[in-house]
Amino acid sequence: MLNNSNYIDKLRSSGLRPTKQRIKICEILFDTDKTFHFTINDLVKKISKTTNDKISLATVYNTVHAFKKKGYLKEIPINSDQSYFDTNTSHHHHFYDENQKDLIDIDDADVGPVKINTRIPGKKIKSVEVLVKVEDA
Amino acid sequence: MLNNSNYIDKLRSSGLRPTKQRIKICEILFDTDKTFHFTINDLVKKISKTTNDKISLATVYNTVHAFKKKGYLKEIPINSDQSYFDTNTSHHHHFYDENQKDLIDIDDADVGPVKINTRIPGKKIKSVEVLVKVEDA
DNA sequence: TTCTACATTATAATAGTTCTAAACTGTTGA
DNA sequence: TCAACAGTTTAGAACTATTATAATGTAGAA
Known part of the structure; x- marks a missing residue:
């Protein structure tokens, strides 16, 4: 602290x-x-x-x-309405609970490597973000 | 057509x-x-x-x-300001060009399988979306 | 054709965010 | 220490995207 x-x-x-x-x-x-x-x-x-x-x-x-x-x-980035911010600035991903409208971190280590097999000419990748939407089972 | x-x-x-x-x-x-x-x-x-x-x-x-x-x-879902819609309703992912503020489809086949090695109890996964942010090289 | 339920419309209202201009305050340097 | 400046805060207005409202219009069924 x-x-x-x-x-x-x-x-x-x-x-x-x-x-x-x-x-x-x-x-x-x-x-x-x-x-x-x-x-x-x-x-x-x-x-x-x-x-x-x-x-x-x-x-x-x-x-x-x-x-x-x-x-x-x-x-x-979450479906529009308002901006969400995260105090965790390390690279990681998110669950978004569509019922509770709640965001939950997913540790980078909990997501297997994401391979992007295509590129945009003249552009470089800045980040790869995974958003996993969940709902009540 | x-x-x-x-x-x-x-x-x-x-x-x-x-x-x-x-x-x-x-x-x-x-x-x-x-x-x-x-x-x-x-x-x-x-x-x-x-x-x-x-x-x-x-x-x-x-x-x-x-x-x-x-x-x-x-x-x-793209960084707030306004809602983006896509006429491609099949499962796929996106590049977001931060310079041109432009969205580009990534075919599902061009993204390796995304493994999520953690779960939220009582919730089931609805979708896994990958957003690749790119910028001028 | 006539009726009814659903659609469209213009406009007002709302919500989130940004702008503005005046007042305030950290910081710098005498 | 203290004045002066530049950066900050503030309240409120303005702005933008979106949704609600209430009157009018229209597609489809009888």
Whole structure:
């Protein structure tokens, strides 16, 4: 678990000013061993639960986007409606529970190697993501 | 290539009334050997290019959703902003060109078998989709 | 043809996200 | 230390994609 001064260093070293809003969001997102998935809405709720200071919605968006750009968060493509983010930035895959509308990590090691036997000329592969949709058995 | 009376049969047999708007949209979506990807916006533009009758936006949404529900279209999860649909409803995967914001089919046969070595208790796998993000080499 | 249920339409409403411009605050350097 | 600047936050407006609404229209059955 990191403490605030670690977050300050982390932010500063990535060229982001360590403001109290950003530090607070760091605490919520990264102050745990577990990684998790969230929407902006989830994050806003979590902020209002854990602090009395309100952080404006625009700041939450700005911060999440800044963190995504710096590689501290990953965005996960799920059927439209809203953006899901993942604090686990390592390469891995996902289950998506269509009944519970819930995302669950799949460790990279739990997915056999994915072979792509075709290429697009002039393009290089950036990532290969597997989304496994599940439903009640 | 199908003609209108085929579309009328197709619609009727799936319990959708063959209205002229639906037939027009069928022509645009299915009147070609090739399958393709589109957003609602793309489709609206294509409609206004190929006909003088205007089809209201609400009808386009309704029709696309009806077709999706009937299995004539697939929705593809790509980073948020808007929904992508695919006239290719067979099982297959996608390249997503991050520079051109373009989707390209990958034939199922061009992706080696994907092994998922973990399960969620009480859930069964509905689909396994691979999204390969590419960028300029 | 006439009736009825389903479709279409324009428009309003909603939800998620981004923009804007003013106020605020970390940081730098005198 | 403190002023000044550049980056940040903020509230609210604006924007975009999508869905809901309620009136009008139309396909198909009798």
